Amino acid sequence: MVNSTIGIFVCGLVLTSALTTVGETTLAAATPSVGPTVYVAPWGNDSNSGSIHAPWATLHHASFLLQAGETIVLRGGLYPNDYLIVPSGVATEQQPITVTAYPGEVPMLTGGAPFSTVITIYSPTLVDGLTFLRPDVSDVVDIWSSYVTVQNCTFKETGGQFVRINGTSNVTVQNNVFDSNGYIDTDGENDAIVMLGANNILIQNNYGTRTGHYFADAIYNSAWGPSKNIILRDNTI
16 A cells, blocks of 8 residues: 655645535534443443443443443543544444543543554544543554544654544544654654545644644545545644
């Protein structure tokens, strides 16, 4: 499989075709929906019920029990080497999975999955308010599904990429902080956000600094074709 870069984007640039072809579809990202709510906490136990008073200990445990419209609430603290996989078919655009921080608390994910990711997404999902701190992975959030939103998160210090979007559409990345990724001092590899044959993508209101390669990189992929219909706006880079 051969990839070739077809575009480099910086703050304030918008593809001219995006405004006429993306329309409202780019803005139609995953939103929270009514469904079961479960809780995960560093002091929890995976044999618990997953309630607020008896939380699970790991996101990985939650991967096997997901239901459409489910909300996973992470309490504050460190989650070393924890990861989540959202399987295909467990959620819909109308009932996405939501992974969010408990109000006023900061959950920090510091490890990664055996597949070298922290969150891998194959169904519509909203990731909201998490902190990813020094994960030693290839891709922190790896997106393979349409109707995914990543927002209000903090990504800090990884040798890999923060967000990878693979051959899919209708993804929103907004209101995040991206700080220090890729091999800045050597060969300058890896992007904060990389799109491989992706389309209808909205990237807005993010802050990015110290990226090894590009802040946002749109790449042609031999299996999925060109990345297109991409809007970047109001990002500070």
